[in-house]
Amino acid sequence: xxxxxxxxTSVANAQHIKQVQNIVKNLDENNIVVxxxxxGGITDLLLKTVDLASNQDxxxxxxxxxxxxxxxxxxxxxxxxxxxxxxxSKVKSELNTLETLAEGAFLIxxxxxxxxxxxxxxxxxxxSFIISEFFISAGMNAAFKDSRxxxxxxxxxxxxxxxxxxxxxxxKAYFSSTKNKITVIPGFISSSAKGNPTTLGRGGSDYSAAxxxxxxxxxxxxxxxxxxxxxxxxxxxxxQAKAIPQISYEExxxxxxFGAKVLYPPTIQxxxxxxxxxxxxxxFAPEEAGTLIAKDENVLGKSVRGxxxxxxxTLLSLEGPGMIGIPGISKRFFExxxxxxxxxxxxxxxxxxxxxxxxxxxxxxxxxxxxxxxAFEYExxxxxxxPVLVETGLAIIALVGDNMKSHQGLSGKMFSALGKNNVNxxxxxxxxxxxxxxxxxxxxxxxxxxxxxxxxFFEENIKQLNLFVMGVGNVGSRFIKQIQKQKKYLxxxxxxxxxxxxxxNSRTMIFEEGGxxxxxxxxxxxxxxxxxRTKFYENVLMYNYRNSIFVDNTASEIVxxxxxxxxxxxxxxxxxxxxxxxxxxxxxxxLKDLSREYNSPFLFETNxxxxxxxxxxxxxxxxxxxxxNKIQAVLSGSLNFVxxxxxxxxxxxxxxxxxxxxxxxxxxxxxxxxxxDVMRKILILARESGYVLDIEDIKNKSFLPxxxxxxxxxxxxxxxxxxxxxxxxxxxxxAVSSESKLKYVAEFENGKASxxxxxxxxxxxxxxxxxxxxxxxxxxERYPNQxxxxxxxxxxADVTASGIFADIxxxxxx
Numbered sequence: 001x002x003x004x005x006x007x008x009t010s011v012a013n014a015q016h017i018k019q020v021q022n023i024v025k026n027l028d029e030n031n032i033v034v035x036x037x038x039x040g041g042i043t044d045l046l047l048k049t050v051d052l053a054s055n056q057d058x059x060x061x062x063x064x065x066x067x068x069x070x071x072x073x074x075x076x077x078x079x080x081x082x083x084x085x086x087x088x089s090k091v092k093s094e095l096n097t098l099e100t101l102a103e104g105a106f107l108i109x110x111x112x113x114x115x116x117x118x119x120x121x122x123x124x125x126x127x128s129f130i131i132s133e134f135f136i137s138a139g140m141n142a143a144f145k146d147s148r149x150x151x152x153x154x155x156x157x158x159x160x161x162x163x164x165x166x167x168x169x170x171x172k173a174y175f176s177s178t179k180n181k182i183t184v185i186p187g188f189i190s191s192s193a194k195g196n197p198t199t200l201g202r203g204g205s206d207y208s209a210a211x212x213x214x215x216x217x218x219x220x221x222x223x224x225x226x227x228x229x230x231x232x233x234x235x236x237x238x239x240q241a242k243a244i245p246q247i248s249y250e251e252x253x254x255x256x257x258f259g260a261k262v263l264y265p266p267t268i269q270x271x272x273x274x275x276x277x278x279x280x281x282x283x284f285a286p287e288e289a290g291t292l293i294a295k296d297e298n299v300l301g302k303s304v305r306g307x308x309x310x311x312x313x314t315l316l317s318l319e320g321p322g323m324i325g326i327p328g329i330s331k332r333f334f335e336x337x338x339x340x341x342x343x344x345x346x347x348x349x350x351x352x353x354x355x356x357x358x359x360x361x362x363x364x365x366x367x368x369x370x371x372x373x374x375a376f377e378y379e380x381x382x383x384x385x386x387p388v389l390v391e392t393g394l395a396i397i398a399l400v401g402d403n404m405k406s407h408q409g410l411s412g413k414m415f416s417a418l419g420k421n422n423v424n425x426x427x428x429x430x431x432x433x434x435x436x437x438x439x440x441x442x443x444x445x446x447x448x449x450x451x452x453x454x455x456x457f458f459e460e461n462i463k464q465l466n467l468f469v470m471g472v473g474n475v476g477s478r479f480i481k482q483i484q485k486q487k488k489y490l491x492x493x494x495x496x497x498x499x500x501x502x503x504x505n506s507r508t509m510i511f512e513e514g515g516x517x518x519x520x521x522x523x524x525x526x527x528x529x530x531x532x533r534t535k536f537y538e539n540v541l542m543y544n545y546r547n548s549i550f551v552d553n554t555a556s557e558i559v560x561x562x563x564x565x566x567x568x569x570x571x572x573x574x575x576x577x578x579x580x581x582x583x584x585x586x587x588x589x590x591l592k593d594l595s596r597e598y599n600s601p602f603l604f605e606t607n608x609x610x611x612x613x614x615x616x617x618x619x620x621x622x623x624x625x626x627x628x629n630k631i632q633a634v635l636s637g638s639l640n641f642v643x644x645x646x647x648x649x650x651x652x653x654x655x656x657x658x659x660x661x662x663x664x665x666x667x668x669x670x671x672x673x674x675x676x677d678v679m680r681k682i683l684i685l686a687r688e689s690g691y692v693l694d695i696e697d698i699k700n701k702s703f704l705p706x707x708x709x710x711x712x713x714x715x716x717x718x719x720x721x722x723x724x725x726x727x728x729x730x731x732x733x734x735a736v737s738s739e740s741k742l743k744y745v746a747e748f749e750n751g752k753a754s755x756x757x758x759x760x761x762x763x764x765x766x767x768x769x770x771x772x773x774x775x776x777x778x779x780x781e782r783y784p785n786q787x788x789x790x791x792x793x794x795x796x797a798d799v800t801a802s803g804i805f806a807d808i809x810x811x812x813x814x
Contacts, residue, residue, distance in 0.1 A: 002032055003032075003222065005222065006035070006283065008038060009225065013040070014077035016040075017074070020224070024140070030181060032181065033185065034183065035147075035186075036184065039123070050102065050111050050116050071091055071130065078134040083133075094122060123188075125146070128186035140181070142180060145183050150212065151211055154193075160190060160201075170215075171215035171216050185208070185212070206223060206264050210267045210271050220276065221279070228281070229243035229244060242458070247293055249295060251305050251435070254398070263293075304410065306400045307397065308397070308398050309398065311443055312395070313345065314360050314364070314365040314392045318333055318372065318388050319355030320354070320384055320385035320386045322382075322384025336371050340367060342361075347429060395442070395445075398437065402435055415439070421452050421547065425439045426440040462491065463812055465496060465498050465811065466545040466547055467502075468502040468536070468548065468549070470559060478797045482805050483805070486805070499516075500515060501515060502543075503516060507531055509531045510528035511539050541569060549571070549572040549808060556577065560579040571600055572811050573600070574603050581604050581683075581687070582683050585687070603807035608681045608776075609792075611792070612776075614776050615684070618778070630749040632745065634774055636672055637664055648729060652724075652725055663797045664772055674704055676700075678744060682747070693753065698755060701756025705727060708720040742758075773793055
């Protein structure tokens with residue numbers, strides 16, 4: 001025989017019940033027990049009814065009408081009209097009894113556990129009767145059997161304990177004698193030895209099915225629900241979660257204890273001793289394999305089988321010097337909670353015996369605090385023990401697997417992954433069996449934690465990077481285009497999945513939880529909400545994604561001032577904005593320290609050489625023990641472009657204008673031509689070399705006339721260039737006459753830095769530098785005479801975007 005249980009969602013309405021009928025009909029078995037829950041939502045309505053009635057709220061009658069309407073409508077949609085009369089009569093009779101009970105609660109303004117059990121039992125009684133009659137009307141050899149006649153319990157109303165001896169006898173007697181191929185029984189409900197209706201508590205229908213399966217030595221227990229088995233994590237939170245094909249009883253119990261709601265823990269107990277397998281199946285996708293729960297079914301040999309969680313947890317912490325070496329403290333602590341019916345879901349104690357901490361439901365927090373403080377009133381008054389510390393708004397996450405005990409480093413891997421994503425661990429518990437490693441975290445971090453751990457243990461090393469991009473001008477737009485183009489390659493070859501979650505320009509911003517479709521980003525951004533830097537940051541925190549990266553493609557000082565806020569929340573920062581790293585040395589140092597403290601990478605390769613790996617190379621030199629003695633560089637691609645194209649047949653004005661139009665200069669070209677941009681770059685290189693330096697310490701030998709330096713807008717600046725064309729032509733003639741070329745050079749040596757326009761003779765490494773190329777010469781202890789040279793394109797939106805892209809890949813590979 002097989003026992004099939006169908007939950008509330010599986011029998012929520014007529015359409016779903018027809019799907020149940022197809023499943024049962026297609027099962028090629030001679031003897032089937034079908035255990036059903038109440039129609040979806042009816043149990044809640046029944047509880048609402050008794051609450052309203054006992055509070056003398058006449059709106060309980062509205063709930064009764066809704067319950068009646070649901071059942072009458074279901075009958076009319078399932079049963080042929082010529083067969084409806086007798087069934088409607090029976091159901092209405094039961095509903096009249098229900099109404100009488102509710103009216104009694106209204107009149108006495110009281111509800112008792114026994115009355116509540118009676119009222120709630122109508123959900124399963126009505127659904128099972130209607131479903132059995134539907135099966136019969138469809139020509140199936142089916143019958144209804146009241147489970148109150150089969151399952152016997154004690155008198156504990158609300159969550160009765162099963163009398164297995166009587167129950168087993170009843171079940172064996174009935175099912176050995178029945179001639180019906182299919183027996184439909186209500187789940188959840190039972191009766192006491194005196195015949196009073198009782199219920200089996202939360203998950204009672206699953207438990208009913210397991211009790212019957214055990215009693216009749218069933219071949220298999222099938223639990224039909226709305227998901228395709230037990231998943232590696234909650235699929236509603238972790239989109240990449242997968243159904244587990246096979247799992248052991250012990251693993252299933254651990255997962256179900258920690259929030260896997262497809263199966264309630266007590267369900268496993270009755271069938272475990274008899275090794276009756278449990279099959280979890282999806283009513284709405286019966287073709288899918290589901291999850292088989294049986295003895296030692298970890299056939300894949302994986303260490304971690306699933307990740308589960310319980311939300312809305314409160315930690316109670318009892319601590320104080322008076323606990324050390326004093327027997328009985330723990331006993332008193334747990335006794336207080338036990339006597340109040342408060343379930344403890346997690347326990348951890350310091351080896352010093354100075355503190356003990358337990359996890360309970362948030363709903364029990366207030367009463368638990370009061371009771372524990374009362375129990376230890378004397379110790380608290382004498383300062384031997386502190387008043388109990390109560391921390392709410394927490395959750396438990398747990399790794400589960402039979403084979404975890406034989407794999408070293410799982411705990412380290414778990415906590416390292418969480419730490420990298422700023423998930424703070426409040427408490428840890430691990431059983432001696434090592435089948436479960438549990439950690440208490442903030443409720444707000446559950447989604448991020450589950451996705452982080454699932455990525456770490458189940459997703460074939462594919463790492464998801466979640467990007468929040470500010471600035472979509474020349475550089476930003478090309479950066480997005482590069483992501484779009486390379487996304488497939490990155491996922492296939494580098495195991496990186498890039499998603500742009502947020503985008504902002506100076507006018508509007510957009511966010512998309514699953515990732516912005518990049519093929520339409522411009523249209524979507526144009527329709528976005530008003531840009532707000534503070535709200536942008538708040539949204540990044542709200543999404544709370546793992547592996548979050550803030551990308552700054554602006555030249556804004558205000559945006560740069562926000563980096564510390566992101567880094568403090570373990571959100572990586574990638575930027576081509578030079579302002580932060582070339583500002584006050586203390587601010588630069590603080591950002592570097594925050595990056596290290598919160599394990600949040602702060603990368604700014606594009607600050608110096610656009611797409612050239614200048615800073616990365618410098619870091620490798622320093623990390624390997626080399627020392628920088630001298631740096632000589634042409635660091636401005638825009639200035640190199642200008643002086644490579646300027647001659648006596650052009651005007652300086654026109655060449656600068658062309659450089660701006662082709663994207664080589666900043667929006668304000670004076671930043672480049674004044675030398676400020678180069679000063680920032682050599683400053684950053686000096687700082688990355690380990691020297692303490694500020695922008696004021698750099699000597700600037702500017703070639704611009706005072707009139708140009710004093711200009712406050714682009715129009716006045718360009719006018720000043722035209723007015724001083726003669727001086728620029730003189731510079732060119734001087735270079736020609738000395739057979740040299742004009743290059744804007746940055747130099748750092750012996751702790752001192754300078755920038756300025758220089759005449760570079762033939763044979764010098766800078767002489768043949770073409771176009772907008774940059775070049776850096778590193779003279780180090782390892783390269784004292786022949787420098788280490790880095791050379792290549794150092795300006796332009798495309799190469800800058802590629803530098804940003806490269807920094808993001810570096811983070812992905814951390």
